[in-house]
Ligand SMILES: Nc1ncnc2c1ncn2[C@@H]1O[C@H](COP(=O)(O)OP(=O)(O)O)[C@@H](O)[C@H]1O
């Protein structure tokens with residue numbers, strides 16, 4: 407096989423294969439007192455290439471943990487993570503990860519934060535900055551290129567983070583409650599921004615949120631996780647809403663309410679139980 | 690309060706102190722002016738002495754020596770602190786093994802080392818530089834160590850997901866974090882570099898501000914002692930101001946905590 411043939415073969419393989427497969431994954435943490443806490447138990451999930459999957463569940467159920475395992479930052483205690491037909495070892499090179507916490511480098515300006523993703527893989531600084539400027543434009547922050555993260559609002563920081571991840575054209579996009587700390591209006595705007603970027607260049611997306619409305623509005627499929635410990639997937643709903651969608655308008659469509667009611671009826675008990683549990687623990 | 694009022698008030702404090710000092714040391718209002726001026730000198734005489742030093746030019750030589758010693762102590766101590774701090778932070782085993790020795794060395798009051806350094810390195814500038822280095826090194830070392838350890842896990846994970854290898858992590862994540870900690874202790878470490886130089890000179894040398902003060906003291910020239918102290922103060926304030934300038938340049942990315950203060 408020549409190198410060219412091999413490349414095409416690999417390409418075909420990646421094109422046909424699922425972006426992410428979690429096969430019987432369990433994830434556990436060892437506790438300081440010597441015990442073991444199993445956060446995620448027996449989870450099976452397949453995300454196809456170009457599919458937008460939203461993951462919903464009560465706080466503390468293991469959503470971030472699941473994304474970390476998909477990213478390769480955590481090793482499952484049991485089971486296997488596969489990405490584009492290959493078992494994952496080390497970090498997931500196909501994945502771009504927008505973290506729940508602030509994760510921009512505070513000592514770099516917005517544009518340097520975006521450019522760094524290209525620079526580390528060998529792009530010249532000039533070229534990287536040029537691309538970064540384009541991406542800052544796409545997320546509507548051209549005027550803020552030279553600001554440091556602490557000079558940006560929470561929403562603006564998330565948008566810089568989005569540009570930082572997308573400039574590398576990852577085939578899988580992992581997003582952990584990216585709009586969590588934002589107000590309701592900003593969330594709608596960010597949702598629309600994400601949808602327009604995603605439809606221009608479809609990637610497999612795993613989008614974690616605790617907001618069912620947001621999940622239904624954005625995703626092709628909504629996954630519901632139960633409350634931990636040993637949290638599992640307890641619901642898997644395909645969202646039949648047509649695209650392109652608009653986050654504000656979609657809520658007035660009758661179909662949206664149908665889907666919402668269906669999911670909510672099925673899960674009310676479990677989800678409320680989860681929230682009660684976490685609230686008891688927190689208070 | 691506006692800037693002008695503030696500065697006027699600050700000047701007022703100095704004026705009140707000087708006037709009080711002047712009255713106490715030249716009139717019988719407070720006590721015997723002879724005794725008072727013997728112990729505290731007279732402000733006008735001190736001023737005259739300082740002017741004389743600067744006019745003659747002899748003081749520049751001493752200032753130059755002290756500055757050279759402090760600068761060398763700062764540079765060598767910082768370089769050592771950065772390198773060792775980094776090394777220890779990245780090699781936890783090494784850090785654990787050396788931990789008690791580092792603590793013990795840092796617990797030692799550095800003044801006691803001055804005679805040893807004088808013995809080893811002579812009475813020239815290097816014994817003073819060495820004393821300054823022992824002070825600066827630990828401050829920089831602890832800050833760099835902390836800076837590397839305290840990198841936010843989210844920033845680190847993010848950098849790794851962006852594809853950084855170890856070398857790139859060092860350059861884009863660990864180094865800036867460590868240096869920001871080091872820079873935030875710049876005032877302290879520069880201050881200690883000067884302390885090392887002056888104390889070293891005071892304990893045995895033939896030049897520098899510390900030497901000048903010591904010489905005056907040994908002949909009960911209180912005016913000379915006070916003049917030396919004021920020159921030293923001015924010198925330290927100037928250096929501190931330069932450090933502030935450098936700091937503002939290097940730490941632009943840091944949120945300023947004083948933004949909300951009502952100035
Ligand atoms: N490093 C850790 N050590 C021990 N327990 C952890 C650790 N990280 C997370 N957990 C626990 O695992 C559970 C899932 O956490 P996480 O995935 O962050 O939840 P969320 O769904 O809110 O993102 C929580 O109960 C949390 O307390």
Ligand SMILES: [Mg+2]
Pocket residue numbers: 469470471506582583
């Ligand atoms: Mg989370």
